[in-house]
Amino acid sequence: MEKADILIRGCAVLPMDGRSLIEDGAIAIKNGRIIFVGKSTSAEGISAEEKIDAKGKVAMPGLVNCHTHVSMTLFRGLAEDKPLDVWLRETIWPLEARLNCEDIYVGALLGCLEMLKSGTTCFADMYFHEDMVARAVFESGLRGVLAEGIIEAGNKEQGGKTLNRSVNFAKNFSGYANGRITAMLAPHAAYSCSPELLRKVKDKASELGIGVHTHLAESANLFMEFEKKYGCSEVEFLNNLGFFEGHVLAAHCINLSDNDRHVLAESGVNVVYVPVANMKLGLGAARIKELVELGVNVALGTDGAASNNTLDMFETVNVGALLQKLTYLDSRVLSAYEVLRMATLNGAKALGLDTSIGSLEVGKKADITMVDFSKPHLKPLHDVCAALVYSARGSDVDTVIVDGKILMENRQVKTLDEQAVIEKAERHAAELLARKP
Numbered sequence: 001m002e003k004a005d006i007l008i009r010g011c012a013v014l015p016m017d018g019r020s021l022i023e024d025g026a027i028a029i030k031n032g033r034i035i036f037v038g039k040s041t042s043a044e045g046i047s048a049e050e051k052i053d054a055k056g057k058v059a060m061p062g063l064v065n066c067h068t069h070v071s072m073t074l075f076r077g078l079a080e081d082k083p084l085d086v087w088l089r090e091t092i093w094p095l096e097a098r099l100n101c102e103d104i105y106v107g108a109l110l111g112c113l114e115m116l117k118s119g120t121t122c123f124a125d126m127y128f129h130e131d132m133v134a135r136a137v138f139e140s141g142l143r144g145v146l147a148e149g150i151i152e153a154g155n156k157e158q159g160g161k162t163l164n165r166s167v168n169f170a171k172n173f174s175g176y177a178n179g180r181i182t183a184m185l186a187p188h189a190a191y192s193c194s195p196e197l198l199r200k201v202k203d204k205a206s207e208l209g210i211g212v213h214t215h216l217a218e219s220a221n222l223f224m225e226f227e228k229k230y231g232c233s234e235v236e237f238l239n240n241l242g243f244f245e246g247h248v249l250a251a252h253c254i255n256l257s258d259n260d261r262h263v264l265a266e267s268g269v270n271v272v273y274v275p276v277a278n279m280k281l282g283l284g285a286a287r288i289k290e291l292v293e294l295g296v297n298v299a300l301g302t303d304g305a306a307s308n309n310t311l312d313m314f315e316t317v318n319v320g321a322l323l324q325k326l327t328y329l330d331s332r333v334l335s336a337y338e339v340l341r342m343a344t345l346n347g348a349k350a351l352g353l354d355t356s357i358g359s360l361e362v363g364k365k366a367d368i369t370m371v372d373f374s375k376p377h378l379k380p381l382h383d384v385c386a387a388l389v390y391s392a393r394g395s396d397v398d399t400v401i402v403d404g405k406i407l408m409e410n411r412q413v414k415t416l417d418e419q420a421v422i423e424k425a426e427r428h429a430a431e432l433l434a435r436k437p
């Protein structure tokens, strides 16, 4: 076999491609891609530039966070324990009105650092000044599916302007950072964009051949207001507009009728389950079992750090599994393996990236998260999947590789100056709060 750039040996490998756990496994990487996954004994003939002895660790596909607003890390800990409408109106929107480009960049850096340190290698984001998020993704080495938000909220001019910005962002940044950045269009929600605008978004997305990222069926109150205004559910309304014809990534999907679920299944909409933020804002639990039974691709997301309050996908995996068991009062619902698949391969599929990431397979890009299993809360080890879901935390992640590049090793981040990012974020958050509206 050709000489590899990196050879990881001695760890257990959880490929998430249908194969079971490989004990004493090895992974070889060349030019950013995986060229070998298997037993260490079968990798003995592989020479490499760099060898990683990974005994006591588990290698898995990097986690995919399918819904966040990464710059909102600056709002972490503000507006706690408030209902969604008050939370938005009194704190989040006034603060967002004061945000400048640099705040968004610094918030995104902090978010990228947090994700990197907790094993997330790819995330889907929507916000304003998304070029600043792209800058942070570029510097951190992560992979991102980014979108400039489109919002109208009764102001047609703003709707048109934000659509243009979103389209320009997509044109300028698709394929940026050696292909690590791809783009979508991001209409905020069916209730904050007019039908005309949503139709335009859909047409533009199909013209550009990209997906659409939106919030869907998130709040019972907004849902009722919507029914009053249009006489149908959000899902039916969007379906009537033809909005679901292309690739759609829909976050939340809490308030759905049986018919809505069938529509989502038939349209191939990718649902992002956001358990922690949904619980924290008291919005409810998405009924994932029904969606999965209908064949819907369900992925996982954290949402922004103002409503979670972390971007730790290990926490989301854990809470996501527990919440489903509670919702159905049935411990068999959503197994450890299924929820890990949602956080990896299903996430990649939801972002249109499953041919290149989401599992550890020869030919795929090398996006790998390695978890250190030497900790007391992970011993004794009887079931690796169960340990990853029910016992592991983001802080157990030891090494992260994206696009074949080692971004963190032994918890040392190589691409970002951790202390400098934290200090900058603290300074920007303080300045933001002091800034006059």
Ligand SMILES: [Zn+2]
Residues within 6 Å of the ligand: 067, 068, 069, 215, 251, 303, 304
């Ligand atoms: Zn959101």
